[in-house]
Amino acid sequence: xxxxxxxxxxxxxxxxxxxxxxxxxxxxxxxxxxxxxxxxxxxxxxxxxxxxxxxxxxxxxxxxxxxxxxxxxxxxxxxxxxxxxxxxxxxxxxxx
Amino acid sequence: xxxxxxxxxxxxxxxxxxxxxxxxxxxxxxxxxxxxxxxxxxxxxxxxxxxxxxxxxxxxxxxxxxxxxxxxxxxxxxxxxxxxxxxxxxxxxxxxxxxxxxxxxxxxxxxxxxxxxxxxxxxxxxxxxxxxxxxxxxxxxxxxxxxxxxxxxxxxxxxxxxxxxxxxxxxxxxxxxxxxxxxxxxxxxxxxxxxxxxxxxxxxxxxxxxxxxxxxxxxxxxxxxxxxxxxxxxxxxxxxxxxxxxxxxxxxxxxxxxxxxxxxxxxxxxxxxxxxxxxxxxxxxxxxxxxxxxxxxxxxxxxxxxxxxxxxxxxxxxxxxxxxxxxxxxxxxxxxxxxxxxxxxxxxxxxxxxxxxxxxxxxxxxxxxxxxxxxxxxxxxxxxxxxxxxxxxxxxxxxxxxxxxxxxxxxxxxxxxxxxxxxxxxxxxxxxxxxxxxxxxxxxxxxxxxxxxxxxxxxxxxxxxxxxxxxxx
Numbered sequence: 384x385x386x387x388x389x390x391x392x393x394x395x396x397x398x399x400x401x402x403x404x405x406x407x408x409x410x411x412x413x414x415x416x417x418x419x420x421x422x423x424x425x426x427x428x429x430x431x432x433x434x435x436x437x438x439x440x441x442x443x444x445x446x447x448x449x450x451x452x453x454x455x456x457x458x459x460x461x462x463x464x465x466x467x468x469x470x471x472x473x474x475x476x477x478x479x
Numbered sequence: 480x481x482x483x484x485x486x487x488x489x490x491x492x493x494x495x496x497x498x499x500x501x502x503x504x505x506x507x508x509x510x511x512x513x514x515x516x517x518x519x520x521x522x523x524x525x526x527x528x529x530x531x532x533x534x535x536x537x538x539x540x541x542x543x544x545x546x547x548x549x550x551x552x553x554x555x556x557x558x559x560x561x562x563x564x565x566x567x568x569x570x571x572x573x574x575x576x577x578x579x580x581x582x583x584x585x586x587x588x589x590x591x592x593x594x595x596x597x598x599x600x601x602x603x604x605x606x607x608x609x610x611x612x613x614x615x616x617x618x619x620x621x622x623x624x625x626x627x628x629x630x631x632x633x634x635x636x637x638x639x640x641x642x643x644x645x646x647x648x649x650x651x652x653x654x655x656x657x658x659x660x661x662x663x664x665x666x667x668x669x670x671x672x673x674x675x676x677x678x679x680x681x682x683x684x685x686x687x688x689x690x691x692x693x694x695x696x697x698x699x700x701x702x703x704x705x706x707x708x709x710x711x712x713x714x715x716x717x718x719x720x721x722x723x724x725x726x727x728x729x730x731x732x733x734x735x736x737x738x739x740x741x742x743x744x745x746x747x748x749x750x751x752x753x754x755x756x757x758x759x760x761x762x763x764x765x766x767x768x769x770x771x772x773x774x775x776x777x778x779x780x781x782x783x784x785x786x787x788x789x790x791x792x793x794x795x796x797x798x799x800x801x802x803x804x805x806x807x808x809x810x811x812x813x814x815x816x817x818x819x820x821x822x823x824x825x826x827x828x829x830x831x832x833x834x835x836x837x838x839x840x841x842x843x844x845x846x847x848x849x850x851x852x853x854x855x856x857x858x859x860x861x862x863x864x865x866x867x868x869x870x871x872x873x874x875x876x877x878x879x880x881x882x883x884x885x886x887x888x889x890x891x892x893x894x895x896x897x898x899x900x901x902x903x904x905x906x907x908x909x910x911x912x913x914x915x916x917x918x919x920x921x922x923x924x925x926x927x928x929x930x931x932x933x934x935x936x937x938x939x940x941x942x943x944x945x946x947x948x949x950x951x952x
Contacts, residue, residue, distance in 0.1 A: 391824070398783060398827040399790070399804065400820055401812030413821055413882055414828065420772050420883070421829075424841055427769065434840055435847030437674045437704070438660035438899030439923060444703040458567035462794035471792055474799075474806040 386414050481528060481538040488528060488538035492521035492582050495540040499584050499631035507598075507606040508616075508625040510545050511553050512585035524580040535690050535713075537580030542626035542635035545586040546593055547678065548667035549573055556669050557601040558591045560789045560814035562796055570667020571702070572636060572678050572695040579694040584632045588622030591816045592786065593643055593671045595619050596888040599879050600818045607875070608651060610913055610946040614872040617647030617888075623681050624651040630948060634682045634691050638668055640675045641774050642867075642892025645904035648681050649867035649916020652906045652946065654933075655681045656688045659924050660899030661706035663692070664699035670785040672778040673704075675896040685905065685934040689713035692926065711926045721935040722756030725860045726919075731767040732865030732891050740910025745866045748907035748917050748940055755939040759864075762856050766849035770893040771886055773849070776829050776842035783826025786819070821882075850898030857900075857922045862932055865891050867904035867916030891918060901926045903933045906943040914944070 391411045395402050402410070456469055465472035480486050496514055503509055517540075524538040543549060546556045548566035550573075555561040569577070576583065590600035598606040598621025606621040608614040609629035616625040620637030624647035627635050637644040639657040648655025656679045663678045670676065680691035690713045697710040728749075733742060749759060791797035791810035800809035815823070829838035856863060869890055878885045895902035900920050907917035919936065921929030 386828070394824045394828050394831070395812075396808075397831065398823045399787075399808045399811050400815070400823065401800075401805075401808040402820075403812075406817075406820070409817075410821060410824060414825065416883060417775060417825060421776065421838060423772055424769060424776075424845065425837065427841075427845060429841055429844040429848075432844035433847050434843035435850060435897075436843055438850075438896065439704075439706065441661070441704060441706075444705075446700060454567055459793075461567055462564050464791060464795065464797040473792055474803045476803045 386411060386418060482533060484528065488521040488524040488582060489518060491538060492517050492540055492584070495584050495632055499626070502629055502631055505607070505612060506609055506625045506629045506631070507604050508542070508587055508622040508629060508631060509585040510555060510557060510588050510603055510622070513552060516552055517582060517584055520577065520582040523577070524582055527580045534579050536694055539581050539634065540584045540632045541576060541581045541691070542584050542587045542623055542632035543573065544589055544620050544623045544635070544637050546589060546638055546669040547573055547636060548669070549583065549586065553586065554669070556592045557589050557603055558815065558819070559602045560795045560811070564794050566667070568667065571664035571699045573667065575695050575697070581694065584626070587620070587626050587635060590619035590621070591819050592669065592782070593619040593638055593640055594782070594818050594822055596642070596646060596885055597873070597878065598622065598647070599875065600816055602816050605875060608872045609948060610652060610872065614874055614913070615650065617650035617868070617872065619643040620681065621647050624648055624653060624655070627651070627653050627681050627683065628946060630950065634680060634687055636678060636695070637681050638676055638678050639896065640672045640778060641896055642889040644679045644681060645892050645902060645916065645918060646868045646888060648904045649914065650872040652914030652943065653681055653683055654685055654688045654903065654905050655679070656692055656903045656930070657895060657901065658692055658696060658711060658926050659706070659901045661704050662696045662708065662711060662926060664702040664705050666699055666701040672781040673785060674781060675778060685903070685930060685937050686713070686716055688903070689716040689930045692930070706924065708924065713930070715927065716930045716934050719931055719935060720756070721752065721932070721939050723758070724932065724935070725758045725760055727760050727762045727856045727860040727863045729762050729764045729767060729856070729863060729865065731764055736887060737866060737869035738871065738910065741866050741869060741871060741915050744908040744910050744915035745917055749864065752936060752939055760860055764849070764852050764856060766845065766852055767894055769845055770849060770897065771890055773842045773845045773897070774889070774893045775825065775886060776838050777846060779822040779826035780830050780839050781826070783823045783830065786823055846897045849894060853894060853898055853900065853920070854923070862929060863920040865918050867891055867918040871910050871913040871915060895920050899923050901929045903929060905933060905937060907940060909944055
């Protein structure tokens with residue numbers, strides 16, 4: 384099993400990463416090496432094993448239903464690269 | 480000295496600031512220093528010392544890893560994608576430090592987004608090892624380790640996802656402690672692998688590390704994974720004797736390409752402990768051998784999700800391109816570094832349709848098996864022992880062309896993160912003139928017992944070698 388150049392590009396597209404040509408080649412090599420190691424895991428019998436999604440299991444961490452001050456609008460916008468009238472400005476999403 | 484008011488908090492802060500600034504190029508430990516910020520905290524500490532509300536660490540300088548949010552001060556994660564970002568709030572751990580009267584000296588260097596084991600993945604510059612500046616300090620908390628080893632701050636905060644506190648502590652000859660997952664709030668820590676990340680102290684001694692752990696720990700309702708437990712209690716760390724303690728020795732921690740000099744140093748330390756009355760129990764935990772592979776599925780999977788928030792819309796610079804998706808992809812493609820992009824792609828791949836069961840689900844099953852086995856071993860023993868890092872500090876550039884070798888550096892530290900176990904690294908002698916770290920792993924939530932055992936081990940091993948920093952006492 385190996386990951387192709389097209390698959391690298393597809394994954395990069397899914398992850399919203401624009402890559403340069405030389406990066407695509409480097410990542411193809413690197414991902415293939417790592418995937419080779421992942422194959423080690425497929426040899427292990429995992430029948431009946433419970434998946435462990437977290438380090439220390441907790442269930443239902445409830446919060447009190449009380450109003451609490453968050454960031455002000457100015458604070459939330461303070462690091463935005465583009466803003467106007469109290470809003471984040473994003474590039475055009477819908478073309479005409 | 481501070482409590483007797485023989486020196487003022489401002490004098491102490493100034494002395495450490497001067498040293499941090501004069502060694503800035505030499506060690507590369509700091510990304511950001513703001514004297515005014517530090518001195519205003521020193522004044523606040525002095526007020527506590529003067530009015531009798533001081534705690535054990537009031538007025539003590541501390542270096543902060545630059546992935547921990549500091550209100551009004553840059554927090555960049557050593558990434559270009561957070562260039563210029565100034566958090567409007569403090570991380571809970573930072574707020575607690577201020578409350579306890581500690582004085583932040585500056586923000587320390589790290590591998591970008593805490594991804595790396597050498598601090599060479601910093602987008603700014605690599606940090607260097609004060610024992611030998613041609614070598615790495617380890618990572619990802621390399622700056623926090625170099626800051627303490629280089630005497631620019633007496634203690635520091637790091638974060639540990641797969642060993643990022645303990646491994647640099649080992650390579651720089653200091654103490655590094657990763658508390659039980661959930662004992663220190665992650666609120667305000669820029670997320671990497673949310674089920675693994677934990678903030679913890681780095682210091683010269685176990686007692687100092689315990690005091691800092693006490694200051695930053697405790698339940699926080701702003702972190703849904705925070706444990707409903709009191710702060711870590713440092714008051715009884717310096718008690719008891721090591722005599723009669725049972726410590727498990729998994730043979731798998733002593734294999735997998737460890738340098739002979741590292742193993743010799745650890746075995747010498749174990750001989751000293753045996754002579755002091757420790758009983759070592761040999762065990763086998765085969766799951767440890769799959770730890771690195773399992774980790775490199777789980778951590779990137781979580782990272783690929785966590786790092787989706789960096790899109791050039793709410794913070795950080797934006798690279799203009801055509802359309803929304805084009806702009807986001809250009810921003811991320813140009814501003815994330817090589818290793819970060821690699822891990823985002825690995826994570827995206829293992830979570831994608833058709834591969835989820837084969838990789839991510841299977842990795843979680845193996846994670847559960849490893850954690851259960853380690854837990855079973857710990858039910859019959861006081862701790863698990865082994866080397867912290869299979870290698871001593873390596874030359875800058877020594878492993879950066881070999882991604883797999885770099886990943887194996889975390890071989891001994893990853894198991895603790897998988898099960899949330901508390902773990903500590905402490906110096907245990909030298910190999911080739913460079914420090915070797917000894918790791919102890921304890922039972923989940925029993926951080927106090929582990930710190931006490933570590934203090935006892937520290938006493939039994941005696942004083943450790945120090946780097947030649949060219950300082951006169």
